[in-house]
Amino acid sequence: MDHVIAIDLGGTKLSWALVDRDYNFLLHERTETPQTTEAVISKLSEIILETSESEQKIVGVGIGVAGLVDHDSETVVASPNLPLTGVPLGHQLNEKFDLPCSIDNDANLAILGELYSGAGRGKDNLIGLTVGTGIGGGIVLDGKLWRGQKGAAAEFGHIVVDAGGPRCACGNLGCLETRASGTAITVAAKEFVAAHPDSQLGKKVGGDPEKATGPIVSEAARSGDEAALGILAEVGRWLGIGIGSLINVLDPQMIVLGGGVASSIEMALPSVKEAIAQTVIDPRSKDIPLAISQLENRAGLLGAAALVFEGS
């Protein structure tokens, strides 16, 4: 059976897997992402070399990169969290190995993973949001990944939902990810603890706003803390406004929420759905299916495999 070496190159974690044609994992490993261009390329080369020594038939390498990727020229156009801006990564690896190497944006690959092996199986029109420190996105239209003219489409984290709102890492004010990401949860938690150091949430961090983080909010929300649930509900409301706007543009069959913060957002799903219902203009879109990804940290790897298998 054919296999693909699938690699997910994030800002902090680098993971890889050997994936078969039925999207089963034969191995799945993870390490810290190296911090220089040379070290990243050398680590990728080592992974490809070692994994291709497997007895399985390997037909290619798919790599998801946390950054803007020009899929056609196999070049990383911009990667604020990786030392790869301007590096023709796919081209360099193709020159080194006998295997075809393809690269794409990691959030694009996450929705491709959902399409072939997750919540989006059998669907033609999908929107995926990867909610973590920021928000990434992917669009599947008519069964195919839609990258836009230059490969830069679906940057949902940077649609402006709160004009004049908080400054985003991209420079704009009020981008969706300033209101609805893991970072937004942390900012809201710090503000809450600063104002209410004696609250349950405040006591959890000894009244120190600097110690208030997204994971602490999620933990408190799970135990029913009202303030923590309120923070998640507000984040969910902003996310719903963003998703509702995307539905108005793209009219998808389904929305898939993935990424490290998706399980926290799940606790605020009624707020997300309410905001979607208020934002969409087509009444038929009010109860559009909204799935929480069940692929956990495998979505990007499954998408990287699909990139090679399906030639998407």
Ligand SMILES: [Zn+2]
């Ligand atoms: Zn932005």
